[in-house]
Amino acid sequence: MRFSVTSAALLALPALASAEVPEYQAQFQHYLGKMQSYIPSHSKTDPVHAAEAKLGSMKMDVLTLNNWRETLYADVKPGSTTPEEYWVFVTGGNKTCFGHCEKVEQAFNETAGAFALLPNPPHTGYLNCEQEPVLCNAWSVPTGTVWVFEMLPEPAPIDIWVKRFNLTTTTSEDIIARHAEGYKKTFQLHEGTFHPFNGWWAQNHLSLPVGYVLWFFNVVPSWLLMLTLSFVSRSMM
Template structure:
């Protein structure tokens, strides 16, 4: 009875303590479960799964992509010719300019998911783009944060022809918790949930799109960037001035002008002459 009474008195205290567990501890607990899953799926990872995941994460390179370097980084390695297309996961991040300050949860979730992805079997190559600093690059892809660009990048064929590059764009919920978003990001690779999204084949496909082939993706990206810098009231004033000029020229082109012959308010005949 004493044990039961003590346990009954301890339960409310345990519940209160559970509610006070900080978010970082909860995320850490989820990482422990995920790394255990990865360890079970990959017999080659021996020892403590947390240490193994941490070690791989330290060696894994999360490339920071820019407009100048991304084509030299996101390219197939010689192994792709024998092992098939290489998998890339690129996280599109942003701040106040491009994400309106709503990407904090997604950014934290990417930091949680990246070590788990690095420790997973056949780990994808990882990269990140800060769309606040690289607005032109994000505009050339016609994509915004927070999102994941999942790419299957094939190697050129022996005749140097280039197979199509498969891209899936996965948008991330800005309001979801860090734990949920980290799970979503991880399962893009571990459960191949990217296959639930349609293959992107739009004009701004960075490898096979018509804008890229015509060399128009970069000029249009600068145009979009220029419009983003424009104050919201400037287009309205420009449209108003244009419409006024257009209407005044149209009225002036009418025969006789306003109130003249052939228009309302004019008879089209000479006024009667007084009798002498």
């Protein structure tokens, strides 16, 4: 009985609020709609461009919020004990990379083309934080970095090796050399909380909610958030 009474009371709150403070509710809805206009889309990846990158000479995948997991697991064979090596470059635009990622992004594109000619090439892909801000926030990933995923069949833990490259001087030869000499010599093993597979957020299925929360607070102006909270508090009084 306690649950049903409480539930009924909660369901009645909107009606009470609209009956007692209609002017605050109308004002709040107005500012809520205005706030939503300030929030950009959480994904701007162009599917046509993504398909061209995959089918072109680079054979590169484009990771998005909706496909990253299935993309990374796509070539993993059941029961395999040898990891599928997946090199992912994290790039951005004027907001996330201040326009400084173009040179190193071009270097990685050339690297992907060179990798595609190898007898047993690693998989390649890129993640654009300007187009996929929620995913980048969920991973807490900086731009200008290369992530090497060692993919094994689920539910095996996934090792990720990370290296940030110089945004102004890096060439494709630099990245190819890291692969030739063994990336583990110069890359750092990712063991943080935001690890996409092994991290605490991922293990508790909270990576995506955390990504949305961090993205939301990054894109919503602080004054607009405070104004909205002010109207919420006034409507509850």
